[in-house]
Amino acid sequence: MTAPTTKTRFRVEGMDCAGCALKVETAARRFGGVEDVTVSVTAASMTVTHAGDADLDGLAATITRLGYPVMPVAARPAATRPAAPAAEGCCAGHDHGHDHHHGAGNDHGHRHAHDHDHDHDHGGRHENHAPRQAHSHTHHTPSPPSPTVAAGLHGHDHGPSDGPWWASAKARLAIACGAALALAYALGHLAPAVGPWAFLAALAVGLVPIARRAVVAARYGSPFSIEMLMTIAAVGAVVIGAAEEAAAVVFLFLVGEVLEGVAAARARASIRGLAALVPATARLERDGALVEVPAADLAVGAVIAVRPGDRIAADGAIVEGASAVDEAPVTGESVPKAKTVGDPVFAGTINGEGLLRVRVTAAAADNTIARVVRLVEEAQEAKAPTERFIDRFARWYTPGVVAVATAVAVLPPLVAGGDWNAWVYKGLAILLIGCPCALVISTPAAIAAGLAAGARRGLLMKGGAVLEQVGRLTTVALDKTGTLTEGRPVVTDVAAVGDARVPDVLALAAALEAGSSHPLAVAILARAAADGIAVPAAGAVAALPGKGVRGTVDGVEVQLISPAAAEAIGVVGAAERDAFAARGGEGKSVAVVVRDGRVAGWIAMRDEPRADARRGLDALKAAGVAPVMLTGDNARTAAAVAATLGIDHRAELLPADKQRIVRELQAGGRRVGKVGDGINDAPALAAADVGIAMGGGTDVALETADAAVLHGRVGDVAAMIRLSRATMANIRQNITIALGLKAVFLVTTVAGVTGLWPAILADTGATVIVTANAMRLLGWRGEA
Numbered sequence: 001m002t003a004p005t006t007k008t009r010f011r012v013e014g015m016d017c018a019g020c021a022l023k024v025e026t027a028a029r030r031f032g033g034v035e036d037v038t039v040s041v042t043a044a045s046m047t048v049t050h051a052g053d054a055d056l057d058g059l060a061a062t063i064t065r066l067g068y069p070v071m072p073v074a075a076r077p078a079a080t081r082p083a084a085p086a087a088e089g090c091c092a093g094h095d096h097g098h099d100h101h102h103g104a105g106n107d108h109g110h111r112h113a114h115d116h117d118h119d120h121d122h123g124g125r126h127e128n129h130a131p132r133q134a135h136s137h138t139h140h141t142p143s144p145p146s147p148t149v150a151a152g153l154h155g156h157d158h159g160p161s162d163g164p165w166w167a168s169a170k171a172r173l174a175i176a177c178g179a180a181l182a183l184a185y186a187l188g189h190l191a192p193a194v195g196p197w198a199f200l201a202a203l204a205v206g207l208v209p210i211a212r213r214a215v216v217a218a219r220y221g222s223p224f225s226i227e228m229l230m231t232i233a234a235v236g237a238v239v240i241g242a243a244e245e246a247a248a249v250v251f252l253f254l255v256g257e258v259l260e261g262v263a264a265a266r267a268r269a270s271i272r273g274l275a276a277l278v279p280a281t282a283r284l285e286r287d288g289a290l291v292e293v294p295a296a297d298l299a300v301g302a303v304i305a306v307r308p309g310d311r312i313a314a315d316g317a318i319v320e321g322a323s324a325v326d327e328a329p330v331t332g333e334s335v336p337k338a339k340t341v342g343d344p345v346f347a348g349t350i351n352g353e354g355l356l357r358v359r360v361t362a363a364a365a366d367n368t369i370a371r372v373v374r375l376v377e378e379a380q381e382a383k384a385p386t387e388r389f390i391d392r393f394a395r396w397y398t399p400g401v402v403a404v405a406t407a408v409a410v411l412p413p414l415v416a417g418g419d420w421n422a423w424v425y426k427g428l429a430i431l432l433i434g435c436p437c438a439l440v441i442s443t444p445a446a447i448a449a450g451l452a453a454g455a456r457r458g459l460l461m462k463g464g465a466v467l468e469q470v471g472r473l474t475t476v477a478l479d480k481t482g483t484l485t486e487g488r489p490v491v492t493d494v495a496a497v498g499d500a501r502v503p504d505v506l507a508l509a510a511a512l513e514a515g516s517s518h519p520l521a522v523a524i525l526a527r528a529a530a531d532g533i534a535v536p537a538a539g540a541v542a543a544l545p546g547k548g549v550r551g552t553v554d555g556v557e558v559q560l561i562s563p564a565a566a567e568a569i570g571v572v573g574a575a576e577r578d579a580f581a582a583r584g585g586e587g588k589s590v591a592v593v594v595r596d597g598r599v600a601g602w603i604a605m606r607d608e609p610r611a612d613a614r615r616g617l618d619a620l621k622a623a624g625v626a627p628v629m630l631t632g633d634n635a636r637t638a639a640a641v642a643a644t645l646g647i648d649h650r651a652e653l654l655p656a657d658k659q660r661i662v663r664e665l666q667a668g669g670r671r672v673g674k675v676g677d678g679i680n681d682a683p684a685l686a687a688a689d690v691g692i693a694m695g696g697g698t699d700v701a702l703e704t705a706d707a708a709v710l711h712g713r714v715g716d717v718a719a720m721i722r723l724s725r726a727t728m729a730n731i732r733q734n735i736t737i738a739l740g741l742k743a744v745f746l747v748t749t750v751a752g753v754t755g756l757w758p759a760i761l762a763d764t765g766a767t768v769i770v771t772a773n774a775m776r777l778l779g780w781r782g783e784a
Contacts, residue, residue, distance in 0.1 A: 005035055008056060009073040010046045012039070012063065016170075016261035019226050019437050021444075024068055027220035031059045041444060045073070066216055165262045174254035177206035181251050188244075196243055203247040206254055207234050224398040226435045233428040237756060240421045249432070249760045256764025259771075277348035278369055282313035285357070295347075296364040306356040314347050315367040316358040323354030327711065368710075372455055385465060386443050386731060393439075401434025408750065425756070429749045432759035433742055438766035442734030445774035450727035453780040458710035459720045466706045469690050471724030472671050473625055476717060477662060477684065479676040480631035480641060480649075483694050484617075484714060485607040489519055491527035492588060493604035497576065503533050505593050505601030511538040511553045512560045520589065523605050548591065559594040563602075566592040571599050587640025606637070614645055616714025623721050625673075630658045630684070658684035675709075675717055692717060719782040730777055734770040741766045 015021055021039040024046060028037040033054030039046045048059065060070040165171055180202035188195025207230075214227035230253055237246035282295045285303045295313040298304065303319060306312050312325070324336035327349045336352055339345060345358055347367040364370065409427025412418035447464040454461055461467045481487050496502045510528040513521035514535060528535055538558070541551035548561030563580040566572045571594055572580075579602070580590050588604040610616075620627045629649040631638050638651035650661060658674075662684050665672045674681065674688035677695065685691030685705055693705035694712045709716040745762040748754040 004052055005049055006052060007047055007049050010048065010060065010063075011071045011073055012044055012046050013069045013071075015039070015041045015044060015068055016257070016265070019440065020068065022440065023066055023217050023220070023222045023225060024063055026222045027062055027066055028059060030221045031055075031062060034059065040448070041441075043448075046070075062220065066220060067213055165258065165265070168258070168261060170254065170261055171258050173206065173209060174251070174258050177202065177247075177251045177254050180205040181247050184244075184247065199243045199247045200238070203234060203238070203243060203250055206247070206250040207231065210234075210250065210253070224402060226437055229398075229402075229431045229435055233431045233756070236424060236428045240424055242425065242756070245756050249756050252757070252760045252764060256760075256767060259764070259768045277311065278364070278367065279311045279313050283307075298360050298364060300360055300363055302360045304358050304360065306351045306358055308351055308353050308355065310351050312345050312347055312349050312351060312356075312358065314358070314360045314364065315362040316345055316360045318343050318345060318356055319359050320357040321354050323356055324352035326350040326352065372460065372710075385468060386728075397439070398434065398436050401436075402431065405430040405434065422752070426749055426752070429754070429756050429759040430746060432756065433745045433749060433762055435763045437763065438738035438741075438770045439735065441767060442738050442770050442774075443731050445771050446727050446730040446734060446777060449774045449777035450723055450730075450780075453777050454720065454723050457716075457719070457782050459716055459723060459782075460708040460710065461720070461724075462706055466690060467724050467727055469671070469724075470673065470707065470720055471728055473673040473690060473721060475626045475628065475665055475670040476620055476673040476675060477628050477630050477658070477665070477688070478647075478714070478717075479681055479694075480629055480633055480638065481607060482677050483675055483712075484613045484629060484645060484647075485609050485641060487607065489523045489589065489605040489607045491523050491603055492606050492608070493583065494527070494601065495579065495603075496601040497599045500595070500600040502601070503531065505603065506531060507533050507535055508553055508558050508593050508595060508600060509560050509591065509603055510535040512541060512549050512551050512558060514538065520591065520605055524591075524603060527603075553595075556596050558596075558600075560591050561594060563590050563592055566594060566599065569594075571597065573599070576602065584636065585640070587637035606640075609641060609645055610712075610714060613714045616716070616718060617645055617647055619715055619718035620721070623718055625718070625721060626670075630661060655681065655683045659687045662687040673717070692720070716782075723780060723782065726780060727777060730774060734773055737769055737773070738766050 012024060015024065021041045025037050025039045028034055028039075028046065028048060031054075033051040034048055035051070036049035037046065046063075048054075048056075050056070050059075056072070060072070063070045166175070181199075184195065184198035184202040187198040210227050211231045214225055214231045217223075217225040217227060230250065234246040234250055237243065237249070279295055281292050282298055283290045283305045284293045284298065285291075285305060290305055298314045304313060304316070308323070318339055318341050320341065322338070322340040325339045325345055326336045327346065339356075344361070345356075346369070347362075347364075348369045362368075405427045407427075408430055409424045412423045413420045444464075447467060450467055451461060451464070454467075461470065478484055494502050494505055496505050506524070506528045509524050510533065513524050514537075516522070516525075525535075536553050538551040538553050541549060543549050544559070544561060544565070547565035548559060550557065550559040550561075552558065563572065563577075563584075567577075572592070576592075576599060580592075583590050583604040586606070588606040590602055590604050592602045593600045617627050627647050629638065629642055629645070629647050630653055631649065631651050632653050632655075633651060635651040638649050642649035650657075653661070658681060662672050662674055666687075666689070672688045673690045673692055674684045675692045675694060676685055677693065685693070690707060691705040693708040695708060695710065707720060709720070741762050745754055745758060749759060
């Protein structure tokens with residue numbers, strides 16, 4: 001029987017390039033009890049899949065000896081996650097039997113009945129999701145490395161990643177080496193006889209720590225590290241009498257490492273900046289008074305006051321007040337969103353002009369920003385297919401470079417009688433040229449920057465594999481209700497008949513629907529409130545099963561019924577009949593107001609498309625992606641919405657039908673993305689190449705699909721595709737730069753045009769150029 005395994009996540013300090021990550025990963029994989037390892041330079045983390053009895057203290061000590069201080073990331077207590085709210089059926093307690101359910105309301109009404117029924121198998125479908133599972137395990141958490149272990153850093157104590165760049169251990173070493181080199185040049189000028197020894201001393205300042213790192217890396221399974229290549233090249237240069245050049249090369253190498261560290265720190269800061277959006281304190285209501293408390297201590301259910309201009313300190317729901325809230329820090333939404341009682345608000349967003357009282361709905365560890373940061377960090381650990389290929393390539397590439405360098409240094413003198421010094425020099429230069437740092441960092445740097453750029457704009461993708469796949473989509477299937485439409489019906493037409501007036505029709509309908517939570521009733525009441533209509537009291541209100549509702553208003557009997565029910569009692573004229581048919585053809589539901597046995601008017605309702613839906617679909621088409629609408633709603637309503645949006649559609653589908661259609665599209669050679677609410681479209685989301693959840697930061701939207709659009713704009717699906725394509729283009733540029741520079745300098749070195757200096761500049765320069773090019777993605781704005 002296989003022993004159970006678990007996952008533990010570690011914080012790893014000091015990694016700033018792909019070579020660092022490779023050494024950490026190799027050492028961890030060789031450790032007893034470890035089954036799998038994923039390492040992220042950008043997230044400064046390592047996730048280890050291991051047997052339950054693995055010695056994690058020993059593993060932490062091993063990685064620390066490599067020069068990368070390790071601390072375990074404590075698992076989040078399960079109690080911090082609030083229970084998912086129960087589904088609130090929109091028709092609960094209000095069976096008024098409207099026949100006009102079967103218009104726009106049909107999909108809406110049936111949807112809520114099983115919103116929470118689906119299991120979440122989808123969440124574990126992809127390997128990228130594995131890191132999240134680490135948080136759900138109760139596992140042995142190692143104690144922090146002992147001071148003794150922490151002291152044995154072998155000259156590679158990076159120290160904390162925070163702080164100014166010049167305060168890091170790498171920067172101090174580079175400065176010391178540079179100062180020693182400058183002193184050596186001065187001594188060489190003033191006392192030429194002392195010069196060679198001065199350059200040897202300057203070389204030792206930088207090379208000894210590098211050599212120590214090389215030896216430790218070799219001991220733990222990485223004999224072909226850049227430190228080893230640098231050590232061999234520097235020692236070889238001394239042997240052939242090029243100590244001055246060797247010292248300069250080591251200094252340039254250390255400068256390159258500092259630059260890599262600065263670039264890596266910038267990438268980390270891009271996502272850490274999100275966490276800094278949440279204010280440190282909150283104004284908590286306690287015993288009738290406001291008390292300032294740390295935001296991290298806010299408990300679910302607490303009520304906080306948010307003044308105009310303040311950042312909201314927690315995810316919550318408004319219990320009093322109304323305001324416009326700037327959600328740009330979380331969702332990228334440029335226009336402040338109107339919020340009132342009952343509306344959700346997110347931590348880190350900015351209150352506009354009104355005082356708000358907010359009930360906290362998520363602990364600090366589970367607010368929207370904390371979850372986004374956690375998801376992005378974990379996503380950066382999940383390697384993309386391209387990144388995995390480059391890693392495998394590098395494992396063969398580096399030994400191959402060593403073999404070529406050896407051949408260049410040895411064969412010409414042995415076979416053709418070449419000058420040993422000249423050819424050994426060329427071989428040493430090729431060693432430096434061949435360092436794979438730029439090549440290996442080319443993909444993860446771009447992936448990390450792309451994921452971070454997307455997260456800052458409300459576009460979440462769970463790992464590099466998803467980021468790659470999104471850009472390859474050729475078809476996107478979108479749900480209708482709540483995705484292409486607002487998800488709730490609104491009143492579109494109100495007509496009066498005879499001597500009645502439009503306000504009278506709305507007032508009578510609202511009187512009968514007062515207190516109802518049915519979506520169509522809510523639409524009528526909302527329109528009456530928007531028009532400032534005084535709603536009279538209704539008495540003896542009763543449902544008419546399959547027809548509608550009736551009651552008395554000002555002593556007169558009033559009915560709000562379907563067109564079929566009105567036809568059956570003989571009160572509908574030819575003009576009304578034509579109007580009802582026309583509205584039905586537009587996919588609208590019609591409710592007829594009958595007062596004292598005569599038609600007073602009628603009200604048409606429909607779940608209207610989102611304001612940005614047409615623009616978003618046009619953006620998909622412009623990107624060469626074919627959109628199609630899949631809906632469980634009736635054919636007439638679906639056709640009307642599809643015509644408005646200019647999109648192909650399939651209607652009256654069950655969840656299994658949507659899944660089948662996705663499979664059919666894939667069988668036809670399409671790469672299919674499925675966009676839905678993340679809950680009731682689970683089968684189709686699971687079947688698609690990429691499942692994309694539309695949502696406002698809910699647990700389901702963030703955790704069940706491959707990707708999520710936080711602020712629910714259709715246009716952001718096209719933006720996600722553009723970001724993916726921009727990232728893949730950046731990766732191709734990086735690989736071209738990395739290999740292209742190496743090829744050029746390989747030829748010029750063998751030809752005797754360039755030497756050690758240009759070689760190290762080629763390596764360091766390529767790494768810095770590639771990293772800087774990847775960091776350009778952090779400035780991605782998403783505009784078409």
